[in-house]
Amino acid sequence: MTRSARPLRARIHLDAIRHNYRHAKSHTPHARALAVVKANAYGHGAVAVAQALAAEADGFAVACVEEALELRESGIRGRMVLLEGVFSPDELALVDQAELALVVHNHTQLAWLLAAAPSRPLEVWIKLDTGMHRVGFAPSEFHAVNAQLAACPHIGARVAMTHFARADETAHPYTAAQLATFEHAVSGAQIGRSLANSAAVLAWPAAQGDWTRPGIMLYGVSPFVAGDPHAATPALRPAMTLESAVIAVRELAAGEPVGYGGRFVCTRPTRVGVVAIGYADGYPRHARNGTQVAVNGQLTRLIGRVSMDMITVDLTDCGAVQLGDPVELWGQTVAARAVAEASDTIAYQLFTGLGRRVPRLYDGA
Structure with a gap:
């Protein structure tokens, strides 16, 4: 919808989104960054946002296959990660055809992956539950899961990931504890690492890893709780x-x-x-x-x-x-x-x- 009889409209400032992505990258110069464009790019319009970032983004993150296919059909190429993985084994054919990477966070998804017959090696991101307690394998399961995927001929690149529950509260020790749990779990594994959301990108340099996942900061909003010392983020531009x-x-x-x-x-x-x-x-x-x-x-x-x-x-x-x-x-x-x-x-x-x-x-x- 681009026209309306009413005077109401949302102006989306794509230059601001590009600026905010570059700002995220400047905080983690040794990591690549997935621009998180799930939920229609947080309401800003996923296709337009992804097209604005296509020339410089290291990749994109979406929640599900439908969101990824919309971007593929609009001409967006390159790495695209399904943050919730697949919800049925039938979706793996679409993952293969659209050349998507996907998260695996439970044993049912893992079994589907191991039984798949894709036309190319699949890139898999192994999610660990280090304290968020929504989805993810127990840290103690990581090496067994990683070994199964490494031994599977149709699994390609692998990344270990987790998600922080309280990175927006920089004085709280929970993030440091999650980071320690993650590092202990993946110790010794030759595998990529992804931990940092927007708050961790800006305030937790130890969580930089190999891949960051800036989300709300792309759209010009501070990711920190009110009153936090980092809450004022003047470099971000409203999008x-x-x-x-x-x-x-x-x-x-x-x-x-x-x-x-x-x-x-x-x-x-x-x-x-x-x-x-x-x-x-x-x-x-x-x-x-x-x-x-x-x-x-x-x-x-x-x-x-x-x-x-x-x-x-x-x-x-x-x-x-x-x-x-x-x-x-x-x-x-x-x-x-x-x-x-x-x-x-x-x-x-x-x-x-x-x-x-x-x-x-x-x-x-």
Whole structure:
């Protein structure tokens, strides 16, 4: 979708994504980096993002075969890793045909792989559970799994990987413990290593490995928890500007309520602007009164409950505002992270939750 009658759109800044990828690489100069473009590139548009990075990315990471095939069909070549592996043995034919690499994280997947008959050696990434406790082999199983794959004639390159649970909390010892568990498990193995997500890329140099997996940082958001010393990451550039426009202006007296449930009550004569965006578009319904928005580039606040198609904002101190004036929901002036924190969520969910009514327009293609 590239056109809409409504003034709502998400501008995707491809130059910012390229800059952020290069920034990730600069922190790990001895490692290669998979650009993580799963979940439609965190809502930014996987095909456009991958095409923007195709000339320089060392590879791409997606969640599943469908995401990989979309990129292959758009002309994206090179290494592409399925982070969740396959969900049935039938998918291995597609992995073979599309020349994909895949993660293996359980014994059922391993059995499928060993029984496969691909036309070429398959690249396999062996996932270890070092403390995330979602998926992965126990560290004690690594050498046996690796030996089975090494002995299989249709298995090619292998990489050992894990995922950090608390790398965004740089003062917490859990990441160091996971790193130690991983290194002990793979000790002595002649195999590639991949550990670092965005937070580890920026703050855990011991986790650099051979392959990094930058995700949220590609899209210009700090991966660290609020208050962490690394939380401010000024070198990252926001990759999405979500914008709409004022579609109505109301003058309300002190004491008048605004919106469903009267959640906001005017404490003074208030000029209220109505903006064409709502929770059906992906703007968070639980955004609190006071959540930042920008009208004509000037910061102001959300007032009243978010509706399906509209929000209401305070224009009282915004000077002259007319119908059609631009409103930024997040991007260059309003940090997506600030909106997320005011909505008790994270920027990942804001980006991936943008609805189909929101056209993506691309700058810097």
